[in-house]
Structures are given as structure tokens and as C-alpha cells.
Amino acid sequence: MAILSKKDTNLILDPLADNNPITIQVLGICSALAITAELQASVVMAISVIFVMGVGNVVISLLRNVIPSKIRIIVQLVVVATLVIMVDQVLKAFAYELSKTLGAFIGLIITNCIIMGRFEAFALGNGPWRSFLDGIGNALGYGVILIMVGFFRELLGSGTLFGMPVLGDPIAKTGLYAIGYENNGFMIIPPAALIVVGIIIWVQRSRNKALIEEA
Amino acid sequence: MAINTDKNGYTVIFASIMVVVVGAILASFASGLRPRIDENERFAKQQNILYAMGVNENTEDSGVNFIPTNAVEAEFSKYIKEQYVLDNNGEVKPKEEAYLLDVKKQIAAMKSGKDAELPFFIGEKDGKKSYILPMYGKGLWDAIWGFVSLDENMVIQGVYFDHKGETAGLGANIKLRYFMDDFNGEYVMDGNQFKGVTVAKGNNDPLNENKQDYEVDALAGATITGNGVSAMIKESLSLYKPYLQTVINN
Numbered sequence: 001m002a003i004l005s006k007k008d009t010n011l012i013l014d015p016l017a018d019n020n021p022i023t024i025q026v027l028g029i030c031s032a033l034a035i036t037a038e039l040q041a042s043v044v045m046a047i048s049v050i051f052v053m054g055v056g057n058v059v060i061s062l063l064r065n066v067i068p069s070k071i072r073i074i075v076q077l078v079v080v081a082t083l084v085i086m087v088d089q090v091l092k093a094f095a096y097e098l099s100k101t102l103g104a105f106i107g108l109i110i111t112n113c114i115i116m117g118r119f120e121a122f123a124l125g126n127g128p129w130r131s132f133l134d135g136i137g138n139a140l141g142y143g144v145i146l147i148m149v150g151f152f153r154e155l156l157g158s159g160t161l162f163g164m165p166v167l168g169d170p171i172a173k174t175g176l177y178a179i180g181y182e183n184n185g186f187m188i189i190p191p192a193a194l195i196v197v198g199i200i201i202w203v204q205r206s207r208n209k210a211l212i213e214e215a
Numbered sequence: 216m217a218i219n220t221d222k223n224g225y226t227v228i229f230a231s232i233m234v235v236v237v238g239a240i241l242a243s244f245a246s247g248l249r250p251r252i253d254e255n256e257r258f259a260k261q262q263n264i265l266y267a268m269g270v271n272e273n274t275e276d277s278g279v280n281f282i283p284t285n286a287v288e289a290e291f292s293k294y295i296k297e298q299y300v301l302d303n304n305g306e307v308k309p310k311e312e313a314y315l316l317d318v319k320k321q322i323a324a325m326k327s328g329k330d331a332e333l334p335f336f337i338g339e340k341d342g343k344k345s346y347i348l349p350m351y352g353k354g355l356w357d358a359i360w361g362f363v364s365l366d367e368n369m370v371i372q373g374v375y376f377d378h379k380g381e382t383a384g385l386g387a388n389i390k391l392r393y394f395m396d397d398f399n400g401e402y403v404m405d406g407n408q409f410k411g412v413t414v415a416k417g418n419n420d421p422l423n424e425n426k427q428d429y430e431v432d433a434l435a436g437a438t439i440t441g442n443g444v445s446a447m448i449k450e451s452l453s454l455y456k457p458y459l460q461t462v463i464n465n
Contacts (some may be wrong), residue, residue, distance in 0.1 A: 035383065037382070037383040037384035037385075038383045038384055041383055065220075066220065066229065067220065067229070068220045068221070068225055068226040068229050068230075069220055069221060070221070070226050071226055071229070071230060074230075075229075075233065078233060078237055082237050082240065082241060085241055085244075086240075086241070086244055089244050089245060089248050089252070090244075090248070092248070092252045092255065093248040093251040093252050093255065094251070096252075096255035096256075096258075096259060096284075100259075153384075154384070157384060158384055163278065163391075171393075171421050171422065172422075185435060185436050188382070188383075188384040188385055188436060189385075189436075
């Protein structure tokens with residue numbers, strides 16, 4: 001017997017491609033723009049969101065029958081905020097270096113609309129195990145796009161990956177820079193993320209025509 | 216039995232319980248972890264001060280490598296010989312653990328003429344004295360801060376910069392080694408005149424060969440952060456002028 005039933009597997013796999021929160025549902029764009037100038041920040045953000053979404057979805061799912069519907073959005077917000085503050089404190093205490101590089105990003109998790117979206121659309125109506133898988137799946141789908149965007153923006157914008165130079169030294173003119181290549185400063189600023197996300201959406205829809213909405 | 220979650224009374228009770236539970240969780244987290252967080256912050260400060268005076272684990276091509284956390288306390292007491300504070304009247308007093316003072320508050324107090332204690336430290340490495348001063352200013356989005364280490368001729372021995380929220384890939388690069396290394400060897404005084412070091416666009420010296428031009432090459436795309444660094448150096452160091460003057464005169 002497989003560990004996950006087919007339905008459960010789809011909960012994880014769907015958001016990675018055909019129901020991706022960023023490229024298909026166009027949620028979570030704000031943080032995708034803000035933090036993807038560097039690959040490291042993208043990876044760290046992806047991991048943090050996986051944690052917050054996995055745990056948050058389970059908490060909301062466990063409470064789904066007792067949450068008063070009138071204040072459910074507030075309750076969801078409180079759950080996300082609490083988890084985020086806990087992550088922040090634990091990082092500060094046990095991984096101080098990492099928490100410094102994360103700085104403002106941790107707080108940004110609270111504003112991630114994918115998290116609220118999954119609480120509202122899935123965890124409120126499903127059991128904890130399925131909610132957990134859904135949370136992990138959507139966070140992975142978000143993370144994959146984040147890392148792809150971060151990869152291209154850091155490579156083309158700074159000529160580095162994870163802060164390590166991969167194209168040569170732009171000041172001493174070595175490597176690619178010796179033959180006249182220049183870093184594209186535009187890639188560093190947030191609008192470039194929109195363009196990269198746009199290209200990913202384009203590639204994805206041209207490979208799978210079923211994703212194209214009717215006009 | 217299903218609970219009627221639509222009743223107002225239930226909503227109020229739920230909200231109250233939620234607030235108490237969440238408050239308790241967060242409070243216990245915060246107070247439980249506080250000692251560890253404080254210790255981490257203290258170590259980080261020690262690492263930054265040592266970094267500025269050139270005590271670090273950088274190799275030729277490496278990035279910024281601090282003294283490891285488990286060794287920093289011992290190294291700090293080995294290299295930092297004296298800690299002082301400078302008050303509003305230009306008087307210098309020794310003070311233990313001066314490095315733990317909140318530089319932001321002290322600089323603000325000094326500027327507004329309230330009682331202030333600006334910390335600074337004297338370090339000694341390979342028989343050479345260095346005077347390490349904290350700095351605090353603002354970048355594009357938020358605070359920037361750092362330490363600068365000067366020798367008795369007012370030549371920079373090393374700097375450390377950090378920031379709260381400068382743009383990743385642009386202003387955030389002030390804490391990268393290639394930017395900080397540019398300051399090494401720069402003069403901050405021209406004779407008796409205080410010059411500081413300006414982060415300058417178009418100084419036509421990208422490899423920073425001229426050390427007496429009071430300029431380092433700016434970061435592309437980070438004009439405001441660069442201006443913030445220039446202003447921070449100027450403003451912070453000028454607060455220490457009464458003391459630096461005595462160093463020069465000796």
C-alpha cells in the first residue's frame with residue numbers, strides 16, 4: 001500500500017504545476033516580487049512558508065468546527081501571526097545568523113495571501129492530514145517559482161548565485177565580463193520579477209493549453 | 216453535538232479564549248528565549264567590533280567571515296583592551312561593557328544635548344593600537360549602522376556595516392566584503408580638517424587605488440544607501456571629534 005493515496009498525492013503535486021498558487025492562481029505575487037533578487041532569500045522564504053503553511057493548515061483544520069464563522073478571518077490571521085512570531089523568535093535564539101539575513105522577510109510571511117487563501121479554501125473544510133498535505137503542496141509550489149525567479153534575477157542581475165560569483169568579476173573584468181558582458185541592473189528591481197513570472201506563466205501555458213482561460 | 220458557532224456570545228468567548236491562549240504562548244516563548252537571544256546579540260556585537268579591527272577569519276577570496284560564536288568572547292577580551300564612553304562635555308571615562316550601550320539612543324541624546332554616553336573601544340592587534348567607534352545612520356528604507364576602526368593617524372583600519380532593510384542585491388551590498396574592504400587605508404582627516412569618507416559615484420577609481428581622496432567607489436543602483444553611509448560616517452565620527460583630537464595631538 002502506498003503511503004499516500006492517489007488523491008492525497010495530487011494534493012501535493014497539483015500546486016507544483018497545474019494549480020500553482022503563483023502562476024495559475026496569481027496569489028503571493030507581492031512577496032515573489034519583493035524578495036527574489038537573491039537566490040538565498042528565495043530559498044529561505046520558501047522553507048519558512050512551507051513550515052508556516054503546513055502547521056497553520058493543520059491548526060485551522062483542527063479548529064474548523066469551533067471557529068466562529070463571523071471572525072474566522074481574524075482567527076486565521078492570529079494563527080499565521082503567532083506562527084510567524086514563533087519562527088522569528090526560535091530563529092533568533094538558535095540560528096541568529098540566519099535570522100539576520102531573513103530580517104524583514106519573516107514578517108512578510110504574514111501578508112502572504114496564499115496562506116490565508118489555503119486556510120479559507122481548504123483547511124476550513126478538510127481534515128488535518130489532508131490539510132497538512134495541501135499546505136505543504138501549495139508552499140512547495142510557491143517555493144519552486146520563488147527559487148526559479150530568484151535564480152534568474154540573481155544570475156542576470158548580479159552575476160552571482162547564493163552570493164558566489166559565477167560569471168566572473170565585473171570590476172576586474174574577468175570571465176564573461178572580459179568579452180563585454182554586463183550585469184543587467186534591471187533584474188535587481190522588483191518589476192523584473194513580474195517579467196520573469198510572466199515568462200514562466202507563458203512557458204507553462206504554451207506547454208499545457210488546458211490552462212489557458214477562455215477570453 | 217454541534218456547537219452553534221454563529222451566536223454572538225460564543226464568538227466573544229472564543230475570541231477571549233484565543234487571545235489568552237495566544238498571549239500565553241507568545242509570552243512564554245519570548246521570555247523563555249530572551250536570555251539566548253540577548254546572548255546572541257551580544258556575541259554578534261563582539262563579532263562586528265572585532266571584524267572592524269581586522270580580527271576575523273577572512274581569507275583572500277572569502278566573503279565576510281566572523282570569529283566563530285563559541286570563540287568570540289575570549290577573542291574579544293584578548294583584543295579589546297579598553298572601553299570608554301565620551302560624554303556631552305567631551306570628557307572620556309572608562310566604562311565596563313560599554314559596547315552594550317544602545318548607540319542609536321546615545322547618538323540621539325548627544326545630538327539633542329541630553330546626557331549621553333557615546334561608547335568607543337581601544338583595541339590592540341600585533342602591537343598596533345586601533346580606535347574603534349560605533350556609527351549609526353539611515354539608509355534608503357531603514358537604519359544602517361556599523362563600526363569603524365582608526366589608527367592614531369586617522370587612517371581607517373577596517374569597517375563593518377550592517378543594515379535593517381536595504382534593498383537586496385543593491386543597498387544590502389554595503390555589508391559585503393568588496394564594499395567594506397574599499398575603506399581600508401582611507402584617510403578621514405586632511406591635516407587638521409575632518410573629511411570623512413564619501414561613497415562617490417564616478418570617482419573614476421573603481422579599484423580604489425587612491426587612498427587619500429576621501430572617497431570610495433559607490434554601489435551601482437544604491438545611491439541613497441551610499442549617501443546614507445557617507446552621512447553616517449561624517450555625523451558619527453564628528454561626534455567623537457573632541458576625543459579624536461586628543462588622539463591626533465598625542
